[in-house]
Amino acid sequence: MTKDGEARGPGASGASGTATLQELERRAGADRDRPSYGHDALIACDRLVRIFTTDGVEVQALQGLDLLVREGELMALVGASGSGKSTLMNILAGLDVPTAGAARVAGRDLLAMDGKARLRYRREVVGFVWQQTARNLLPYLTAAQNVALPMQLGGRRERKARRARRAEELLAMLGVAEAHDRRPYQLSGGQQQRVAIAVALANDPAVLLADEPTGELDSATAEQVFGAFRRANEELGTTIVIVTHDQAVASEVRRTVAIRDGRTSSEVLRRTEVDEDGRESLVAREYAMLDRAGRLQLPAEHLAALGMEHRVALQLERDHIGVWPDDAGR
Numbered sequence: 001m002t003k004d005g006e007a008r009g010p011g012a013s014g015a016s017g018t019a020t021l022q023e024l025e026r027r028a029g030a031d032r033d034r035p036s037y038g039h040d041a042l043i044a045c046d047r048l049v050r051i052f053t054t055d056g057v058e059v060q061a062l063q064g065l066d067l068l069v070r071e072g073e074l075m076a077l078v079g080a081s082g083s084g085k086s087t088l089m090n091i092l093a094g095l096d097v098p099t100a101g102a103a104r105v106a107g108r109d110l111l112a113m114d115g116k117a118r119l120r121y122r123r124e125v126v127g128f129v130w131q132q133t134a135r136n137l138l139p140y141l142t143a144a145q146n147v148a149l150p151m152q153l154g155g156r157r158e159r160k161a162r163r164a165r166r167a168e169e170l171l172a173m174l175g176v177a178e179a180h181d182r183r184p185y186q187l188s189g190g191q192q193q194r195v196a197i198a199v200a201l202a203n204d205p206a207v208l209l210a211d212e213p214t215g216e217l218d219s220a221t222a223e224q225v226f227g228a229f230r231r232a233n234e235e236l237g238t239t240i241v242i243v244t245h246d247q248a249v250a251s252e253v254r255r256t257v258a259i260r261d262g263r264t265s266s267e268v269l270r271r272t273e274v275d276e277d278g279r280e281s282l283v284a285r286e287y288a289m290l291d292r293a294g295r296l297q298l299p300a301e302h303l304a305a306l307g308m309e310h311r312v313a314l315q316l317e318r319d320h321i322g323v324w325p326d327d328a329g330r
């Protein structure tokens with residue numbers, strides 16, 4: 001019964017037809033006013049689907065992927081080859097359009113942008129760093145000119161001297177001030193990637209996307225490049241999403257989201273704990289993703305360890321849900 005004594009639920013009708021209509025309107029209003037999924041996130045992917053069709057064969061690269069990223073986060077995406085990471089990054093970068101679902105980045109609806117809005121989005125809202133250094137930098141420009149170029153092309157009509165000063169500041173912040181007048185071929189792989197980060201930050205984007213940015217580097221150099229991302233995140237507050245196979249990178253960020261078969265499957269959150277003697281340690285905890293329909297992906301290794309497949313037994317307890325191997329046949 002409702003507060004005013006009216007019956008509710010399937011088949012219930014109000015005291016009069018008018019009351020029922022009012023009740024329906026009230027419920028519709030409550031639905032309208034409920035904040036939408038991920039309304040306060042900077043990146044919100046809601047049941048994102050991307051299907052590729054080649055020679056009549058369909059590949060579902062993204063199969064209803066949900067992902068929320070808060071403003072100011074520095075997070076990593078991991079997953080096996082073919083799990084859909086690059087497909088997601090291309091969509092977030094505005095280079096590809098999803099087949100279905102919803103995706104919003106910094107208030108932009110990625111499914112609704114026309115060509116002009118898409119170009120502006122790529123120039124002003126997102127910055128990207130790719131694995132292949134050649135894709136990030138123009139070979140005939142110096143590092144400083146490479147950094148100044150997006151500012152010239154972007155909406156910000158800044159004076160040349162101002163652009164040059166910003167390029168210099170970014171290169172210095174990322175520890176590659178000495179690269180200023182050099183062309184990419186005169187730089188090491190690590191220096192090239194740090195200049196590429198400066199290029200991606202030139203127009204002060206809301207989000208910096210990086211697809212395997214340390215993939216071609218040795219571990220010491222990768223560490224320096226990751227340090228540059230951290231610097232950008234801490235000093236400029238830029239939200240950063242890094243796709244990586246590099247375990248060292250994945251274990252240094254606060255949040256690592258795993259993608260499996262075109263969906264986010266689990267995530268690891270890390271936080272610093274201080275013990276009684278003041279010693280700090282990083283504590284990691286793994287979480288499974290739960291979608292709005294209640295679907296849960298259990299980690300493959302957990303399933304294998306207990307021989308779980310097809311069906312599991314569930315039991316609701318006061319503060320948890322127990323999941324057991326199927327015992328129906330016993």
Ligand SMILES: Nc1ncnc2c1ncn2[C@@H]1O[C@H](COP(=O)(O)OP(=O)(O)OP(=O)(O)O)[C@@H](O)[C@H]1O
Pocket residue numbers: 052053054059060061079080081082083084085086087088
């Ligand atoms: N343009 C395309 N045309 C057809 N199929 C594609 C295309 N791009 C990606 N795919 C397919 O979609 C799936 C996901 O690919 P994607 O490149 O996103 O995976 P990934 O996780 O980035 O893999 P990797 O780590 O190897 O880069 C794969 O099966 C891939 O073959």
